Amino acid sequence: MSIDNVGKKSNKVEVGRRSFEDEEWQACKKVVRERDKGKCRFKSCLSITEFYQIKPGTPANLDPAHVIPVSEDSKIMYNPRNVVTLTRFIHRRMDDYKNPLTGEDITKNEHYYWWWRILENKVACYDENVDYKALVLEYIYGRI
Numbered sequence: 001m002s003i004d005n006v007g008k009k010s011n012k013v014e015v016g017r018r019s020f021e022d023e024e025w026q027a028c029k030k031v032v033r034e035r036d037k038g039k040c041r042f043k044s045c046l047s048i049t050e051f052y053q054i055k056p057g058t059p060a061n062l063d064p065a066h067v068i069p070v071s072e073d074s075k076i077m078y079n080p081r082n083v084v085t086l087t088r089f090i091h092r093r094m095d096d097y098k099n100p101l102t103g104e105d106i107t108k109n110e111h112y113y114w115w116w117r118i119l120e121n122k123v124a125c126y127d128e129n130v131d132y133k134a135l136v137l138e139y140i141y142g143r144i
Contacts, residue, residue: 025077027078028064028077028078028080028083029083031080032080032083032085033085036084036085038062038085039062040062040085041085041086041121042086042100044121045117045120045121050101053102060087061087062085062086063085063088063091064084064085065083065085065086065095066082066083067083067115067118067119067136068082068136076140076141079140081140081141081142082140084118094111094114097111100114109131109132109133110126110132112132112133112135113130113132115132115136116136116139119136119139119140120139
């Protein structure tokens with residue numbers, strides 16, 4: 001931060017995170033923490049078989065994760081429907097377009113399939129004929 005910005009409210013991303021001074025972001029995170037009860041939402045969308053694929057001892061640090069990246073649509077940055085609690089391990093895999101269970105590369109549609117499952121808390125098989133991004137956008141923008 002430059003000396004000119006000292007003491008001023010900043011909405012800039014600092015070291016990969018929203019600023020602690022960003023009151024809207026802090027309020028959004030509070031809503032998300034309360035809604036998600038301080039737990040990773042990923043585990044709640046897994047079948048028993050999938051649950052046991054998660055490696056024991058996977059780090060459990062929690063992060064607020066944007067479903068639709070801020071770079072793609074900054075208007076929904078503070079929308080709690082666009083933010084979920086994930087472990088940092090799962091958050092990184094989602095951001096990197098990796099299968100959150102196996103770490104293998106996934107397609108964009110598979111990426112949104114996992115977000116859809118997390119948002120809807122669903123155990124469901126992947127169907128390549130479904131446009132999962134459209135389902136995710138319906139959820140976030142409230143057009144369900």
